[in-house]
Amino acid sequence: MTEPTEIFARITAELEDMHGVAVEGQSGDQPPEGIAILALVICNGLDRVRDLLAEVPRLSEPSE
Numbered sequence: 001m002t003e004p005t006e007i008f009a010r011i012t013a014e015l016e017d018m019h020g021v022a023v024e025g026q027s028g029d030q031p032p033e034g035i036a037i038l039a040l041v042i043c044n045g046l047d048r049v050r051d052l053l054a055e056v057p058r059l060s061e062p063s064e
Helices: 004-025 034-058
Strands: none
Touching: 004 034
């Protein structure tokens, strides 16, 4: 089982990375292809966060 602090750190790191991508995407000089790539990066980040969030309920289970 993963430690709660590690899960928390990994989730917040992913969110911070996605925030940076979102800010980059708001630049007015981004071509449509660049926006599509940034959107894909955010989708991949959300997938990673989803996987991490799936571990959260297990954190409260008693350790063996």
